Amino acid sequence: MSNFLGSHAINMDAKGRLAIPARVREELQEECGGRIVLTANADEERCLLLYPEPVFENVRTQVLALPNMNKKARRLQRLILGHATQLELDSAGRVLVPPTLRSYARLEKKLMLIGQGKKLELWSEERWFAWLDESDDDDEMPPQMEALSL
Amino acid sequence: MSNFLGSHAINMDAKGRLAIPARVREELQEECGGRIVLTANADEERCLLLYPEPVFENVRTQVLALPNMNKKARRLQRLILGHATQLELDSAGRVLVPPTLRSYARLEKKLMLIGQGKKLELWSEERWFAWLDESDDDDEMPPQMEALSL
DNA sequence: CACTGAAACCACTAAAAACCACTAAATTCC
């Protein structure tokens, strides 16, 4: 099972292609032969999520199974399923990010790729740094988190 | 079973024809030989739903079976059944959207086609982006959704 | 019989995908 860690600054070229860092590329080759799924993040942060294809299968199944007469559930479905795109790395180890995803996450040239265990997050560099500066007074801590000792 | 994913920006021409993106077109050919049903969405979002014909058969059966002394149920029946139109792709892979459906969903030139698993949603681009920017404070989260780890 | 509107057909343009070559950076060996 994959285990993506660390953050990488990467550039997207004029055609919307972005070179996956070599380290990450190796992990992806091993895990899924370079077959990945890129989709939108469901919460309010406008970033993209990059899954190895077999990992996304679980996500897809879970999201499809939600009761879709509920408004929040429909929103999640539209965001996750409605943006999910299967992609493959090109001969140089790059992926072409579809225009709809590019504009959803407001991606321009400078991006950040953030390892998050079974998946990676893809942010516009600007938004990533802005998010780092934010504080999070509003929400409550789940009980499992209270018990952590890091 | 079909599995529509991802979003596509597409244009409708002056005759009301819209070109189904090649990826989606292939799936539709395989699933139902290009025989599809287009109908209205039942919830408050004014978009259209695009089903492979055999998948719509299930929907039709379920909706017909609803007890229709209830106002909400009657509304659902009128919207879904009353707008359902069977269509086929033309030689160039396009469908002609009937005028009533066009005006129901306020479709103009720029549209978005959104994969939602067994079906696709068709939105006016303007409305889709407006919906994306909405927040959804009002409704409650179903328990299955609380438990998700994506 | 003429006219209107829709549907099928056909041709062209533009965009995407695959291919290829170069530059820059890092690592290794002398």
Add this chain to the structure above:
DNA sequence: GGAATTTAGTGGTTTTTAGTGGTTTCAGTG
């Protein structure tokens, strides 16, 4: 520590395919 070799990253070019728009033909209607 410096030079050489390998590898990562970048950009451009060509080829194919997808998308768009117009034209003709057929059917229905006044």
